[in-house]
Amino acid sequence: MRNIILPALLLAGVVGAPLAAGAQEPVQPRIHVAGExxxxxxxxxxxxxxxVMRDGDxxxxxxxxxxxxxxxxVSAMREAGIEGRDLQTSGLQISPRYVYPQDGQGQPRITGYEVINTLTVRVREIAEVGELLDLSVTLGVNQGGQITFTNADPKAVLEEARRAAVTDARTRAETLADAxxxxxxxVVEISEVSRRPTPMPIAGAAMRMEAAADxxxxxxxGENVYRVEVTVTFSIGE
Structure with a gap:
């Protein structure tokens, strides 16, 4: 029995030795920074x-x-040169209108219905935005009022922001190391968070007009500002 147990114990000691030694290895010093x-x-x-909002009995x-x-x-948008891929129905809602008893007694009564239809339009010529808004109000648009100015392909500007963020992170790390x-x-590790411009709605009153302006x-x-944040981990040199 001893001839069988002893080698097993010796083997366990040999395998366990590197694990114990590995657990005692010191953590390498590093510098963690964020860059913008x-x-x-x-x-x-x-x-x-x-x-478009309409009501009826x-x-x-x-x-x-x-x-x-x-x-x-929609017909006017197409005639103005807006392609079908840039027109999308983004909402349709049919809701009853109620009248509630003034004395609080009894059940509410339906007096009519309201329909809301929302269209999202991508305009690829910024100079046409004002004219299209005016035209849409003339044709019956009476709610809405949000314009989001964006870029079809922001890759180049994001790359510029990304490079600036990494440069900022390295500058901060060099300052810390020098101090x-x-x-x-x-660089040991790097990660990124990109922030696109926040949509900026125009005043809602501009779209709630009962008559078109001349x-x-x-x-x-204006312009869009793209922001990138990075976190970078540097090793500390010998």
């Missing part, structure tokens, strides 16, 4: 949200009114 970078570019595309009447107005808006009296080593709606596109 941003780059600005003029938008080359606008996304409009156009809504019945759901049918309300829906027919909304359909007529929205069909006119601590050590040498900055190579001139196109004034619109200023």
């Amino acid at each position: 970078g941003e780059a600005a570019v003029a938008p080359d595309m606008a996304i409009l949200t156009l809504t 019945t759901a049918r009447i309300a829906l027919d009114g909304a359909n007529e107005a929205m069909n006119a808006v 601590a009296g050590v040498t900055l080593g190579s 001139a196109a709606v004034p619109v200023e596109a």
Whole structure:
């Protein structure tokens, strides 16, 4: 029995030795920093949200009114050069309207219906945005009011922001290393978070007009600022 047990015990001791030695290895000193970078570019595309609201004594009447107005808006968008891929129905809602008893007694009564139809339009020519907004109101759009200015392909500006963020992180790490009296080593780990521009809605009142203005709606596109944040881990040199 001893001849069988003893080798097993010896083997366990040999296998366990490296594990114990590995557990005692010191953690390599590192520097962790965050870097920020941003780059600005003029938008080359606008996304409009156009809504038609109609009401009627019945759901049918309300829906027919909304359909007529929205069909006119869609036709006008196509005639203005907006492609089918840039037109999308983004919402359709049919809701009853209620009247509640003033004395709080009894059940609410349906007095009519409301239909809301929302169209999302991508406009690839920024200069046409104001004219299209004005035209949509003339044809029956009476709710909405959000314009998102964006870029069809932001890869180049994001790359610029990314490089700025990494440069910022390295500068911070070099400052820390210099203050601590050590040498900055190579990059051990890096991760990124990209932040696109926040959509900026125009004033809602601009879309709740009962009559069209004589001139196109004034619109200023400004510029989009893309931000990138990185976290970088550097080793400390010998």
